[in-house]
Amino acid sequence: MVISSRASYRWMVASRCGAAILGGYVFASAITVFLSLALPGPRAEVVLFASLLSFIFYLLAVIWAFAAKTAWRAWLWLILPTLVLATISYLIKRAVF
Amino acid sequence: MMHNSFRQSMAWLHTWVGLVLGWLIFTIFIMGTASYFKSEINQWMHPEAQFQVPAPETAALIGLKTLDRIAPHAESWYLTLPTQRAPLTSAFWKEPGENGQYKSQEMNPLTGEKVIARDSLGGDFFYQMHYQLFGLPSTIGRIIVGIGAMFMLVALISGVITHKKIFKEFFTFRPKKGQRSWLDFHNFTAVVALPFFLMITYTGLAIFFYLYIPWGLMARFGSETGKLYDELQDSAAVVKFDSKPINHRMQPFELMIQQTAKEWQLGSPIGSVEVKSPNTDQAVIAFTRMPQEILNNRLGETLSFNAVTGTPLPNQKNQSVMAQTGGVIYGLHEAHLASWPLRWLLFFSGLLGTVMIATGLILWTVKRRVQNLKGGRPSFGHYLVERLNIAAIAGLPIAMAGYFWANRLISAQLASRSDLEIRSFFIFWLLSFVHALVRPWQKAWREQLAVAAILFMGIPFINMMMTPGSSLLTTLGEGHTVLAAFDLTVFGVGLFFACATYKVMQPKHSKKHNAKRTIAKTHHDLHAPHHEEVSKP
Numbered sequence: 317m318v319i320s321s322r323a324s325y326r327w328m329v330a331s332r333c334g335a336a337i338l339g340g341y342v343f344a345s346a347i348t349v350f351l352s353l354a355l356p357g358p359r360a361e362v363v364l365f366a367s368l369l370s371f372i373f374y375l376l377a378v379i380w381a382f383a384a385k386t387a388w389r390a391w392l393w394l395i396l397p398t399l400v401l402a403t404i405s406y407l408i409k410r411a412v413f
Numbered sequence: 414m415m416h417n418s419f420r421q422s423m424a425w426l427h428t429w430v431g432l433v434l435g436w437l438i439f440t441i442f443i444m445g446t447a448s449y450f451k452s453e454i455n456q457w458m459h460p461e462a463q464f465q466v467p468a469p470e471t472a473a474l475i476g477l478k479t480l481d482r483i484a485p486h487a488e489s490w491y492l493t494l495p496t497q498r499a500p501l502t503s504a505f506w507k508e509p510g511e512n513g514q515y516k517s518q519e520m521n522p523l524t525g526e527k528v529i530a531r532d533s534l535g536g537d538f539f540y541q542m543h544y545q546l547f548g549l550p551s552t553i554g555r556i557i558v559g560i561g562a563m564f565m566l567v568a569l570i571s572g573v574i575t576h577k578k579i580f581k582e583f584f585t586f587r588p589k590k591g592q593r594s595w596l597d598f599h600n601f602t603a604v605v606a607l608p609f610f611l612m613i614t615y616t617g618l619a620i621f622f623y624l625y626i627p628w629g630l631m632a633r634f635g636s637e638t639g640k641l642y643d644e645l646q647d648s649a650a651v652v653k654f655d656s657k658p659i660n661h662r663m664q665p666f667e668l669m670i671q672q673t674a675k676e677w678q679l680g681s682p683i684g685s686v687e688v689k690s691p692n693t694d695q696a697v698i699a700f701t702r703m704p705q706e707i708l709n710n711r712l713g714e715t716l717s718f719n720a721v722t723g724t725p726l727p728n729q730k731n732q733s734v735m736a737q738t739g740g741v742i743y744g745l746h747e748a749h750l751a752s753w754p755l756r757w758l759l760f761f762s763g764l765l766g767t768v769m770i771a772t773g774l775i776l777w778t779v780k781r782r783v784q785n786l787k788g789g790r791p792s793f794g795h796y797l798v799e800r801l802n803i804a805a806i807a808g809l810p811i812a813m814a815g816y817f818w819a820n821r822l823i824s825a826q827l828a829s830r831s832d833l834e835i836r837s838f839f840i841f842w843l844l845s846f847v848h849a850l851v852r853p854w855q856k857a858w859r860e861q862l863a864v865a866a867i868l869f870m871g872i873p874f875i876n877m878m879m880t881p882g883s884s885l886l887t888t889l890g891e892g893h894t895v896l897a898a899f900d901l902t903v904f905g906v907g908l909f910f911a912c913a914t915y916k917v918m919q920p921k922h923s924k925k926h927n928a929k930r931t932i933a934k935t936h937h938d939l940h941a942p943h944h945e946e947v948s949k950p
Contacts (some may be wrong), residue, residue, distance in 0.1 A: 361733055367626060379571065382426045
């Protein structure tokens with residue numbers, strides 16, 4: 317019993333680390349791509365602006381991954397927005413650029 | 414949640430994020446802090462390269478004439494003019510052709526002669542270690558440093574959330590209370606320079622965003638990502654030509670230098686000169702003013718000329734908010750142009766950062782020491798953390814001091830001595846790690862802090878013996894501030910380590926051993942028994 321709860325704790329920590337490091341990175345990347353494509357203005361400036369924000373989003377994602385009620389929720393709310401943003405970005409890219 | 418409350422979750426995150434890459438972050442911070450004085454370290458490590466600094470107009474003319482002689486058909490020339498911090502002219506140029514290499518030469522600002530000085534990477538070694546480590550391919554090094562910086566950012570923010578009363582606790586210091594004192598000190602250093610830590614960590618990430626998170630850039634620029642900075646800067650010297658350049662005579666440099674100097678009569682002088690396609694019909698020469706502000710690397714006003722006709726060209730610098738922001742990010746992080754008081758302030762902020770990281774790492778072991786020793790021997794993890802702490806916190810300064818010693822002890826004429834200096838650094842570091850592994854924990858601390866103290870305090874003396882021309886006796890008399898300040902600073906660092914050694918040698922303050930301590934004190938017994946299981950004060 318003790319051993320299995322320790323093991324499940326470790327899996328939970330590992331899962332959250334994955335959500336924070338990988339999930340957070342993909343999420344931050346998706347926002348940056350979306351903003352780079354969607355914001356108006358000269359492309360160099362838009363890209364710089366969006367990329368500078370990416371680190372803040374990454375940071376927030378990491379905090380979220382360890383603050384969420386369960387590891388599953390942490391993953392879910394990183395993956396869902398990432399998918400939505402990726403889809404919109406794809407559509408913009410195809411339509412405009 | 415990881416724990417019952419958000420704050421507890423953040424405390425957990427802070428602890429582990431801080432520990433996992435703590436030593437890497439410590440290395441980055443200590444090397445970066447030293448890099449604020451990169452030019453001064455360079456100067457000290459090349460004692461042969463001491464020159465009078467001429468007026469920038471003179472240095473620009475001599476530099477340009479020299480480049481015209483040694484690389485007349487280069488694709489471009491670039492000159493950085495001498496200052497008090499770096500009293501020589503450095504030139505680099507790109508050789509013609511698709512795969513034309515970049516070459517560089519440091520020159521005597523008065524004669525244009527190549528500087529002949531001992532081969533040493535100088536302060537650039539610390540600088541390179543700081544942002545791309547050493548010995549690794551630069552891209553991999555930069556990515557590892559970036560991961561460290563991201564961990565640091567997470568550690569900073571989760572730390573602030575954990576200690577929500579952090580600003581109140583700022584005024585709390587409970588000395589000689591073991592764990593509480595370490596915590597108070599950790600909090601104190603964190604609060605004092607929190608804006609600096611956030612700024613330096615964030616700008617460090619931002620500088621290499623195109624490496625760390627290039628996806629926005631790639632989505633918008635496709636295969637031409639290299640154009641980002643051209644578009645942001647619209648460098649004044651970029652004038653587009655369709656045809657191939659044909660050899661052509663340029664106007665005398667004096668003419669354009671005089672015109673620039675006249676234009677900038679007030680304020681700061683010329684800081685650098687760039688020439689595109691020299692000695693061709695497309696030659697453009699651009700003078701960039703040395704800005705007095707530190708905030709924006711791009712503020713440096715540029716004046717460019719068509720070098721064939723000698724007529725000024727319109728300024729094409731991108732002045733938009735984001736382009737300025739890009740400049741500010743570099744300026745804030747690198748502080749190339751910081752005035753002396755500001756440079757020292759940044760240096761001390763960097764030191765506070767290293768102390769904050771060090772106390773954080775020590776706190777981890779102090780908190781767990783009693784608990785981990787219940788079974789008699791510490792766990793392997795605990796043992797390793799303790800030893801790595803020693804090898805980082807005491808070992809890195811030892812390695813840095815060893816690097817300075819090597820600079821004076823290795824013969825100035827020896828070829829590839831630069832490599833030997835760097836090897837000395839890593840050998841000292843490795844010795845420190847091995848020593849920390851094999852010695853009892855407290856003895857390892859004491860001995861290594863003592864070695865750091867001796868090495869640092871010895872630097873002015875080894876300097877005096879090996880290169881009397883740059884010793885304090887000479888530099889103080891001649892008012893050579895930079896070299897004198899170096900010797901005095903490293904001596905001060907040595908004194909700091911001497912104090913730390915003394916502190917570590919003091920009897921313990923644990924409550925359990927109060928009685929013993931009192932006895933030891935009354936007997937003025939310096940050899941009071943040290944108990945390994947007692948936490949450090």
